[in-house]
Amino acid sequence: MNRRRSIIPGFGISMGITITILSIVVLIPLCSLVVFSAKLSFSEFVYTVTRPRVLSGYFVSISTAFIASIVNVIMGLILAWILVRYDFKGKRFIDGIIELPFALPTAVAGISLTHLTTTNGWVGQIFYNLFGIQIAYTRIGITVALIFIGIPFVVRSVQPVLEKIDIQYEEAAFILGADAKTTFRKVIFPEILPAIISGFTLAFARSIGEYGSVVFIAGNTPYETEIAPLLIMSELQEYDYSAATSIALVMLGISVVILSVNAIVQARVSKRVNGLA
Amino acid sequence: MGLRKENKVLKIILISISFIFLGIFLILPLIYIIVTALRDGISGYVNAVSDEYAIKAAILTIQATVWAVIINTIFGISAAWLITKYAFKGKKILSTFIDLPVTVSPIIAGLIYVLTFGRQSSIYPFLDSHGIQIIFAVPGIVLATIFVTFPFISRELIPVLTAQGTDEEEAAAIMGAGTFTIFKKVTFPHIKWALLYGIVLCTARAMGEFGAVSVLSGHLRGKTNTLPLYIELLYQGYDFTGAFAASSILVVLAIVVLILRLVIEKRGQKDLDLNK
Amino acid sequence: MGYVELHDINKHFKKFHASKDINISIEKGKLVALLGPSGSGKTTILRMIAGLEQPDSGEILIDGKVVNNTPGSERGIGFVFQNYALFRYMTVYDNIAFGLRVKKIPEEEIRDRVRELLELINCEGLEKRFPSQLSGGQRQRVAFARALAPNPQILLLDEPFAAIDAKVRLELRTWLREMITKLNITSIFVTHDQDEAIEVADEIIVTNLGKVEQSGTPQELYKNPATPFVAQFIGHSVEVRNYEKFKHFNKQGENSIAYLRPEFVSIFKKGESVQFANSAEEAIVEDTIFRGSNIEIRVRIHGNLISAIRSINEPEIRVGELVDVFIYRLYVVDGENVVLATNDSITDEDVVI
Numbered sequence: 001m002n003r004r005r006s007i008i009p010g011f012g013i014s015m016g017i018t019i020t021i022l023s024i025v026v027l028i029p030l031c032s033l034v035v036f037s038a039k040l041s042f043s044e045f046v047y048t049v050t051r052p053r054v055l056s057g058y059f060v061s062i063s064t065a066f067i068a069s070i071v072n073v074i075m076g077l078i079l080a081w082i083l084v085r086y087d088f089k090g091k092r093f094i095d096g097i098i099e100l101p102f103a104l105p106t107a108v109a110g111i112s113l114t115h116l117t118t119t120n121g122w123v124g125q126i127f128y129n130l131f132g133i134q135i136a137y138t139r140i141g142i143t144v145a146l147i148f149i150g151i152p153f154v155v156r157s158v159q160p161v162l163e164k165i166d167i168q169y170e171e172a173a174f175i176l177g178a179d180a181k182t183t184f185r186k187v188i189f190p191e192i193l194p195a196i197i198s199g200f201t202l203a204f205a206r207s208i209g210e211y212g213s214v215v216f217i218a219g220n221t222p223y224e225t226e227i228a229p230l231l232i233m234s235e236l237q238e239y240d241y242s243a244a245t246s247i248a249l250v251m252l253g254i255s256v257v258i259l260s261v262n263a264i265v266q267a268r269v270s271k272r273v274n275g276l277a
Numbered sequence: 278m279g280l281r282k283e284n285k286v287l288k289i290i291l292i293s294i295s296f297i298f299l300g301i302f303l304i305l306p307l308i309y310i311i312v313t314a315l316r317d318g319i320s321g322y323v324n325a326v327s328d329e330y331a332i333k334a335a336i337l338t339i340q341a342t343v344w345a346v347i348i349n350t351i352f353g354i355s356a357a358w359l360i361t362k363y364a365f366k367g368k369k370i371l372s373t374f375i376d377l378p379v380t381v382s383p384i385i386a387g388l389i390y391v392l393t394f395g396r397q398s399s400i401y402p403f404l405d406s407h408g409i410q411i412i413f414a415v416p417g418i419v420l421a422t423i424f425v426t427f428p429f430i431s432r433e434l435i436p437v438l439t440a441q442g443t444d445e446e447e448a449a450a451i452m453g454a455g456t457f458t459i460f461k462k463v464t465f466p467h468i469k470w471a472l473l474y475g476i477v478l479c480t481a482r483a484m485g486e487f488g489a490v491s492v493l494s495g496h497l498r499g500k501t502n503t504l505p506l507y508i509e510l511l512y513q514g515y516d517f518t519g520a521f522a523a524s525s526i527l528v529v530l531a532i533v534v535l536i537l538r539l540v541i542e543k544r545g546q547k548d549l550d551l552n553k
Numbered sequence: 554m555g556y557v558e559l560h561d562i563n564k565h566f567k568k569f570h571a572s573k574d575i576n577i578s579i580e581k582g583k584l585v586a587l588l589g590p591s592g593s594g595k596t597t598i599l600r601m602i603a604g605l606e607q608p609d610s611g612e613i614l615i616d617g618k619v620v621n622n623t624p625g626s627e628r629g630i631g632f633v634f635q636n637y638a639l640f641r642y643m644t645v646y647d648n649i650a651f652g653l654r655v656k657k658i659p660e661e662e663i664r665d666r667v668r669e670l671l672e673l674i675n676c677e678g679l680e681k682r683f684p685s686q687l688s689g690g691q692r693q694r695v696a697f698a699r700a701l702a703p704n705p706q707i708l709l710l711d712e713p714f715a716a717i718d719a720k721v722r723l724e725l726r727t728w729l730r731e732m733i734t735k736l737n738i739t740s741i742f743v744t745h746d747q748d749e750a751i752e753v754a755d756e757i758i759v760t761n762l763g764k765v766e767q768s769g770t771p772q773e774l775y776k777n778p779a780t781p782f783v784a785q786f787i788g789h790s791v792e793v794r795n796y797e798k799f800k801h802f803n804k805q806g807e808n809s810i811a812y813l814r815p816e817f818v819s820i821f822k823k824g825e826s827v828q829f830a831n832s833a834e835e836a837i838v839e840d841t842i843f844r845g846s847n848i849e850i851r852v853r854i855h856g857n858l859i860s861a862i863r864s865i866n867e868p869e870i871r872v873g874e875l876v877d878v879f880i881y882r883l884y885v886v887d888g889e890n891v892v893l894a895t896n897d898s899i900t901d902e903d904v905v906i
Contacts, residue, residue, distance in 0.1 A: 021352040025427060026375075082291050151302065205380050211384050211491075212488050259380060
């Protein structure tokens with residue numbers, strides 16, 4: 001070989017291992033999805049994904065995921081703030097427990113949340129008796145499960161950024177006469193906004209596709225509490241691979257859109273902060 | 278604090294909100310699982326967790342987890358090394374593909390393996406004639422587990438290796454050291470804590486995967502049921518004590534993972550401070 | 554024939570042309586500086602000699618042999634990285650021994666060699682420390698020892714003093730110069746600091762925008778800048794556009810510009826004896842800056858703010874004072890040509906640089 005890439009040896013072997021495993025685990029299966037999709041007839045695809053039951057599934061998934069992610073943005077911001085800015089007893093405990101949704105199997109979380117929120121569950125009966133609100137087996141229940149799995153995303157993306165903001169900025173704003181509210185709005189918030197958006201995006205994307213924690217609490221009533229991933233699952237159980245793939249393609253499309261919007265926003269911001277991207 | 282006067286009231290309100298929120302959403306479910314698991318007393322609990330099928334499910338879960346950790350460790354190290362030590366075309370696309378699996382719904386992950394290895398796939402006749410069954414069998418479960426945890430280790434290693442740069446490797450290479458020596462002596466000490474951290478995360482997620490495994494499992498009791506699937510089965514059979522008893526095993530493991538995470542993070546930070 | 558030679562080297566990083574037709578020849582045993590502003594391609598040249606980068610075209614020769622396809626590790630090179638790249642998880646001893654262990658040299662020989670080097674760099678007793686436990690100067694010396702351990706024929710140093718604070722830097726410059734002279738090893742170092750290059754190097758190669766502008770001894774560069782870039786880069790030059798207005802200087806070309814260095818200018822108090830009294834300009838002092846060992850005086854002449862150095866032993870000059878300014882010479886840049894223009898009122902015998 002005439003031109004060596006780098007003086008550091010091992011390019012060939014690391015490239016070989018990486019591509020081999022990536023191909024088996026990700027690329028080949030994705031290709032088979034593409035190949036199988038190409039075989040679908042367009043009219044059949046449109047018919048499948050526009051059935052009212054499927055449309056309602058998308059709506060349930062997106063709306064509950066959206067509300068849950070908004071809740072997580074607010075709570076994530078508060079949690080990140082108290083973890084970075086305050087000292088209090090139990091801080092390390094909170095810091096550790098925030099990752100629980102990553103560590104606890106989703107199905108386990110699902111059955112536990114369901115039992116807690118049924119009309120005679122520990123939490124559910126309070127809401128049912130006092131306000132007449134049912135949680136389990138409604139969209140509220142789905143939202144609750146999605147809040148659970150989305151908790152770590154916003155906290156973990158905002159926390160490091162907040163840690164890096166130099167106290168001097170705030171002191172500068174303070175000396176210039178800004179009060180705490182203005183300082184937060186004008187100095188801190190713009191700094192952490194990109195992190196909030198990317199945390200929201202990750203939580204939202206994850207929530208739309210979530211299955212394990214939701215199936216138990218959702219009740220799975222068609223048109224009411226049936227989520228899109230469950231529709232794919234049902235089609236698969238009936239071995240209707242064409243329908244399953246059609247529904248999945250639309251969901252993948254939604255994910256791609258969400259992630260691209262985030263990528264564009266992040267690129268814009270980094271351009272503004274660093275000059276050239 | 279001099280200049281910055283903290284707003285005491287705000288502080289108390291924010292901390293209280295946080296404790297209440299996490300208490301309800303995270304702590305209460307854990308307490309509920311433990312209480313329900315022990316509802317029929319210790320002997321009921323012991324019976325539930327020592328059930329033959331529960332043990333078989335646990336063994337399969339461990340098996341899938343071990344495979345996922347091994348494959349993803351090998352992959353994670355070589356991918357992270359490749360991405361951070363060399364300049365080459367297509368690096369961005371490669372990173373995108375590596376991160377892709379976590380953004381895909383687990384159900385869709387299951388689906389693409391069904392399409393690849395299932396009855397309607399073009400390689401099915403070949404697999405069938407050689408007696409290889411992948412979907413609705415253990416290999417499918419293992420593949421699904423690898424898929425959903427795919428970037429977990431590389432994602433932990435890449436930032437560490439990026440921050441470390443390539444100077445030390447170049448210095449070693451210029452003195453004539455080979456790939457293995459450079460990795461073992463120069464690079465590995467930098468990444469050991471991040472690697473361990475990645476393995477812990479990978480283990481946690483692999484043990485608990487439900488959706489993708491659910492698609493690919495034949496739901497055969499004692500054959501292709503992992504612990505989370507076994508829990509679902511008990512739950513749907515209204516054996517709540519059994520379901521929560523089996524869950525409690527996973528809860529304990531999750532707590533162990535969280536504690537390990539904190540310990541590893543602290544150790545890694547100490548090493549980092551030492552080498553500033 | 555030089556010991557290290559680069560012939561028509563070109564190198565691109567994507568679209569950026571980092572090295573343009575580089576031709577360099579370095580004699581055996583010389584201590585050479587690659588000097589240029591940041592982004593001028595000096596580090597790229599060093600890294601290509603080391604085999605850390607590959608040129609797109611051209612040849613690199615070491616000791617008469619083309620080494621383009623020889624791995625860096627077989628070129629007989631020691632490399633000191635800008636931030637030293639000491640192995641952070643190895644002790645000083647293991648760092649220095651690394652290159653020897655790779656060569657499978659018996660452990661006893663390694664021990665002797667490491668001891669010898671530790672003595673050379675005055676770091677005995679530090680062998681069990683980790684790099685993080687060393688001072689900046691110690692790290693640099695350990696990096697130096699590590700590069701020297703396998704007995705390289707050529708030593709390459711990338712900005713060897715950049716990461717050290719000012720006071721230690723001066724000590725290390727002298728130390729490094731002595732060390733390299735003692736070992737008589739062909740050495741090339743990269744720097745953006747002209748004082749450093751002038752003080753340490755036998756020979757300087759000035760780079761700018763990917764090209765070699767000029768190479769020569771520090772004195773040659775100082776006296777005879779070959780290109781406009783070198784004329785303005787070397788020394789603390791002030792650009793003067795209307796130099797023909799100065800007494801006894803004539804315009805050389807339509808668009809020519811002059812560069813004036815402080816050492817080309819003398820400032821006298823009124824009444825001090827001036828050799829060329831009639832040729833001096835009168836000016837008002839705008840600023841005086843105490844530099845410790847001397848005083849910099851700034852005056853404005855024909856719209857140009859010009860600096861001169863005055864000894865602290867001479868009578869003090871104050872801001873606002875009317876003074877006599879005598880300009881001995883300046884560099885006139887006309888297109889690509891650089892000419893040293895001397896004040897017409899002095900004869901050649903008076904020229905002393």
